[in-house]
Amino acid sequence: MRGKPLVAVVSAGISKFGRMDAYTGRDLFLEAVDETFNRCPNLDPKMDIDAVFVGMMSEAFEHQGHVAPMLSHSAGLLSAPAIRTEVACASSAAALRLGIFSILSGMYDVVLVGGVEKMTKRTTPEATEFLGMAADFPFEQWTGVTFPGLYALMAMAHMHKYGTSEEQMGLVAVKNHHNGALNPKAHLQREVTLDKVLSSRMIAYPLKLYDCSLISDGASCAIITRPDIARKFTDTPVYIIGSGHGSDALGLFERDDLTSLMATRRAAKEAYEMAGIEPKDVDVAEVHDCFTIAEIMAYEDLGFCKPGEGGRFIEDGTPMLDGELPVNTSGGLKAKGHPVGATGIAQIYEIFLQLTGQADKRQVDGCRIGLAHNVGGSGASCFVHILRGEM
Amino acid sequence: MRGKPLVAVVSAGISKFGRMDAYTGRDLFLEAVDETFNRCPNLDPKMDIDAVFVGMMSEAFEHQGHVAPMLSHSAGLLSAPAIRTEVACASSAAALRLGIFSILSGMYDVVLVGGVEKMTKRTTPEATEFLGMAADFPFEQWTGVTFPGLYALMAMAHMHKYGTSEEQMGLVAVKNHHNGALNPKAHLQREVTLDKVLSSRMIAYPLKLYDCSLISDGASCAIITRPDIARKFTDTPVYIIGSGHGSDALGLFERDDLTSLMATRRAAKEAYEMAGIEPKDVDVAEVHDCFTIAEIMAYEDLGFCKPGEGGRFIEDGTPMLDGELPVNTSGGLKAKGHPVGATGIAQIYEIFLQLTGQADKRQVDGCRIGLAHNVGGSGASCFVHILRGEM
Numbered sequence: 001m002r003g004k005p006l007v008a009v010v011s012a013g014i015s016k017f018g019r020m021d022a023y024t025g026r027d028l029f030l031e032a033v034d035e036t037f038n039r040c041p042n043l044d045p046k047m048d049i050d051a052v053f054v055g056m057m058s059e060a061f062e063h064q065g066h067v068a069p070m071l072s073h074s075a076g077l078l079s080a081p082a083i084r085t086e087v088a089c090a091s092s093a094a095a096l097r098l099g100i101f102s103i104l105s106g107m108y109d110v111v112l113v114g115g116v117e118k119m120t121k122r123t124t125p126e127a128t129e130f131l132g133m134a135a136d137f138p139f140e141q142w143t144g145v146t147f148p149g150l151y152a153l154m155a156m157a158h159m160h161k162y163g164t165s166e167e168q169m170g171l172v173a174v175k176n177h178h179n180g181a182l183n184p185k186a187h188l189q190r191e192v193t194l195d196k197v198l199s200s201r202m203i204a205y206p207l208k209l210y211d212c213s214l215i216s217d218g219a220s221c222a223i224i225t226r227p228d229i230a231r232k233f234t235d236t237p238v239y240i241i242g243s244g245h246g247s248d249a250l251g252l253f254e255r256d257d258l259t260s261l262m263a264t265r266r267a268a269k270e271a272y273e274m275a276g277i278e279p280k281d282v283d284v285a286e287v288h289d290c291f292t293i294a295e296i297m298a299y300e301d302l303g304f305c306k307p308g309e310g311g312r313f314i315e316d317g318t319p320m321l322d323g324e325l326p327v328n329t330s331g332g333l334k335a336k337g338h339p340v341g342a343t344g345i346a347q348i349y350e351i352f353l354q355l356t357g358q359a360d361k362r363q364v365d366g367c368r369i370g371l372a373h374n375v376g377g378s379g380a381s382c383f384v385h386i387l388r389g390e391m
Numbered sequence: 392m393r394g395k396p397l398v399a400v401v402s403a404g405i406s407k408f409g410r411m412d413a414y415t416g417r418d419l420f421l422e423a424v425d426e427t428f429n430r431c432p433n434l435d436p437k438m439d440i441d442a443v444f445v446g447m448m449s450e451a452f453e454h455q456g457h458v459a460p461m462l463s464h465s466a467g468l469l470s471a472p473a474i475r476t477e478v479a480c481a482s483s484a485a486a487l488r489l490g491i492f493s494i495l496s497g498m499y500d501v502v503l504v505g506g507v508e509k510m511t512k513r514t515t516p517e518a519t520e521f522l523g524m525a526a527d528f529p530f531e532q533w534t535g536v537t538f539p540g541l542y543a544l545m546a547m548a549h550m551h552k553y554g555t556s557e558e559q560m561g562l563v564a565v566k567n568h569h570n571g572a573l574n575p576k577a578h579l580q581r582e583v584t585l586d587k588v589l590s591s592r593m594i595a596y597p598l599k600l601y602d603c604s605l606i607s608d609g610a611s612c613a614i615i616t617r618p619d620i621a622r623k624f625t626d627t628p629v630y631i632i633g634s635g636h637g638s639d640a641l642g643l644f645e646r647d648d649l650t651s652l653m654a655t656r657r658a659a660k661e662a663y664e665m666a667g668i669e670p671k672d673v674d675v676a677e678v679h680d681c682f683t684i685a686e687i688m689a690y691e692d693l694g695f696c697k698p699g700e701g702g703r704f705i706e707d708g709t710p711m712l713d714g715e716l717p718v719n720t721s722g723g724l725k726a727k728g729h730p731v732g733a734t735g736i737a738q739i740y741e742i743f744l745q746l747t748g749q750a751d752k753r754q755v756d757g758c759r760i761g762l763a764h765n766v767g768g769s770g771a772s773c774f775v776h777i778l779r780g781e782m
Contacts, residue, residue, distance in 0.1 A: 024529075051636075059450075059451070060450070062528060063524055063528050064527075065449055065479060065525050066478060066479040066767060066768050066772070068477075068478055068638070069639060069640070069641055070771070072638055073638070073645070078638070078640065079657075081637055082772075084477045085477075086456065086457070086477055087457060087474055094474045097474075098474065098489050098492070098493075100496075101489070101492045101498060102492045104495075104497060104498065105491075105492040106495065107492060133455060133456040133457070135457075136461065138415075141455075246472055247460040247464070247473050248460060249460070249464045249469065250457060263460075266470075266472070376460075377457050380461070381457070
C-alpha cells in the first residue's frame with residue numbers, strides 16, 4: 001500500500017491574502033472557488049461535486065457559524081452536503097484529511113475542500129483574543145498568555161537547550177519575505193533585511209514583530225477525487241500519497257518538552273510511512289511558520305535535520321528558494337499571510353502549483369515530492385500531507 | 392450493499408442534561424465518556440481507540456475553541472488524534488458520520504465520537520445570540536430574527552398551508568415531557584398538560600414557551616467499530632446501516648418552501664436507500680424537536696406520514712410511547728434538553744439503549760430498527776442515521 005495514491009488533487013485556488021476590506025469571508029471563499037473551477041474546465045461543479053468540507057477557526061470574527069452549507073450554497077453547490085471542521089489554525093488540513101477519508105470510504109468520488117477566515121475587520125486585540133480561544137481557557141487564556149507568548153516560551157526553551165539564536169530565527173523571516181515578494185497572492189510582497197527583523201518591535205521576548213505571522217483575510221480551495229478518475233478533470237493531477245494527523249495536550253504545561261511538537265512528529269511518522277518515503281525524499285515543503293521558531297522546530301520534527309540543528313539548517317541556506325530543500329516558497333504564514341482557517345489548504349495550493357510547474361517566479365525545478373505541514377494552536381494538533389506530482 | 396452494516400455501535404453514554412452549574416464542558420464530556428467506557432469493559436481506551444471526532448457548536452459559550460484535542464487528552468486518549476466538527480445543532484451527528492467514513496476508509500478500526508455544549512453559564516439573551524450565529528449574519532441575524540422567530544415563520548406557513556393547529560403542536564410537548572419524566576438523565580423530568588402548554592408565555596407567535604426546547608448543558612459519546620470486530624467489545628452491538636446528510640441554503644428567504652426541510656428529505660432518502668428500508672420499517676425514532684413544529688415537520692419529511700398530515704399524526708397518538716411508532720422516547724430536545732453540540736449523539740445513545748433493551752421505563756418492546764434525525768440551525772443541515780439491533 002505504501003506510496004499508493006489516496007486521492008488526486010485535480011485543481012486548487014486561493015483568494016488574494018491580505019487586508020481585504022471590502023470582502024466578507026463568503027466573498028473570499030468564492031474567489032478561491034472561482035480560481036479552482038477556472039483551472040478545471042472539465043469539471044461541472046453542480047453535477048460533479050459530491051460534498052464539501054471546509055475549515056474555519058472561529059465564528060467570532062464574523063459572528064457567523066454554520067458556515068459550511070452557507071459557503072457550499074453560495075458557491076452554487078446546493079446539492080453537495082457540507083461540514084465544517086475546526087482544529088484551530090489546522091482547520092482546513094482537517095477538512096482535507098476528512099475529504100480523503102470520505103473518498104477512501106467509497107461514499108464520494110469528487111469532493112471540494114477549503115478553508116476561510118476573515119480576520120482584519122476586528123482590531124488586533126480582538127483578533128488576538130479570538131485566536132487565544134485555541135489555547136486552554138482555565139489554564140492558559142486565564143493567565144493572560146496569548147499565542148506570541150506561548151511560542152516565545154518555546155523559543156526560549158529552544159535557545160536554552162540548543163543555543164538557537166535570534167539571528168537564526170530572523171533568517172526564517174528574511175527567507176519567507178523573499179519568497180512572498182515573488183507571490184502575487186501574498187499579504188506582504190516585500191523583502192526584509194535581517195537587520196530590520198532584529199531591530200523590529202519586541203512582541204514577546206525573544207519574538208519580535210517580524211518573527212510573527214500576519215493577521216490576514218483569505219480563503220483556499222481544492223478539488224480532490226478518486227485517483228482513477230482524476231484524468232477526467234485534468235492532465236496534470238497531483239496525488240496525495242500520505243496523510244498524517246497527531247494530537248497532543250492543549251496546554252504547554254502538560255507537555256514533556258517545549259522544544260519539539262509531538263503532534264508534528266506523530267503526524268509526520270504516519271504520513272511518511274503511508275507514503276513510503278523518507279524526509280530526504282521531499283523536494284519542496286510548506287511548513288507552519290506562525291512564528292519563526294515554529295519553522296525551525298518544524299525542520300527538526302519533520303526530520304529535515306536532527307533535533308537542535310534547525311537553526312543551523314536555515315543558516316546553511318538549505319531551505320532557501322535556491323537551496324536543497326526549499327521551504328515555504330509561497331512566503332509562508334509569515335509573508336503570504338495566515339487567515340487561520342484557510343492556511344492548511346493554501347499550503348496544498350502552493351504544493352499543487354509547484355508539482356505542476358505553475359509556481360512562476362517561485363518555481364522549484366524538477367520537484368516531484370511535496371510536503372504540507374499545518375499546526376493547530378500551540379501544537380495540540382498537526383497534519384502532514386505528502387503529495388507526488390507526475391513530472 | 393443495502394442494509395449492510397457500515398459500523399457497529401458497541402457502547403454509548405451521556406452526561407446528565409440540565410443546568411449543571413458546577414461542571415465545565417470538559418467535565419460533562421468526561422461524564423459521558425465514563426458511562427461509555429463503563430458499559431464496555433472489554434475496551435482498553437488507551438490502546439483501542441484510534442481517533443476522536445467531537446461535535447460542538449460554539450466556542451463562544453466557554454471561550455474555548457480547539458476542544459477536540461483538549462477533550463481527547465482529558466479523556467486519557469492522548470494518542471488518539473481528534474477533530475471537531477461544526478454544523479450548528481447537528482455538530483455531533485456530523486462527527487458520527489465522519490467517524491463512519493473514517494472506519495469505512497480503512498484508516499481506523501475503533502473511533503470515539505461525541506458532542507458537548509455548556510450553555511447555561513450564559514444569560515438567555517447571550518445564549519440566544521450565540522445560537523443565532525447559526526443563522527445567516529447579513530440576511531437574518533442582522534434583521535434581529537432569532538431561532539424561535541425562524542421556526543415561528545415555519546409554523547405559520549405550516550398552519551396556513553395545512554391547517555396545523557397550536558393544539559397539535561402542543562401535543563408534541565405533552566408527549567415529550569411525558570417521556571422525559573421517565574428519563575433520569577433528562578433536563579426536565581416532569582409532565583405538562585396541554586392546557587399548560589397552550590397558556591404558557593408567548594415567545595414568537597405561534598410558538599409559546601412550551602413549544603421551545605431547552606438551553607441545557609450536556610455531553611454525549613459513543614464508540615463505533617468495524618462490524619466484524621464488534622463482538623470483541625460487546626455481546627449486544629447495534630449496527631448503523633444507513634447514514635444520510637443533506638444541506639440547504641442557510642437563509643429561510645432562499646428556500647422554496649417553509650413547510651418542509653429539503654435537507655431532511657435529502658438525508659432521509661440517502662439513509663433509507665443505504666439501509667434498504669422504508670419509513671414504515673422504523674420501530675423507534677429520535678427526531679429533532681428544537682420546536683414542536685420541527686417535530687411535526689420531521690414526521691412528514693421522514694416519511695412517517697404524508698406532507699401536511701403531521702398534526703394529525705400526533706393527534707392520532709402514533710408517536711406516543713405506547714403508539715405504533717414511538718418518537719422521542721428520551722423526551723427529545725424538548726424535555727431531555729438540547730445542549731446543541733451533544734444532541735446528535737445523545738439521540739444515538741437513546742436508540743442504542745432501545746435496541747439493546749436498556750431503556751428501562753421508556754423501553755419500546757420488540758424494537759429492531761431505530762432512526763435518529765438531527766437538524767442544524769433552521770434546516771440548512773440535516774443528518775439521518777438508521778440503526779439495527781440484533782434482538
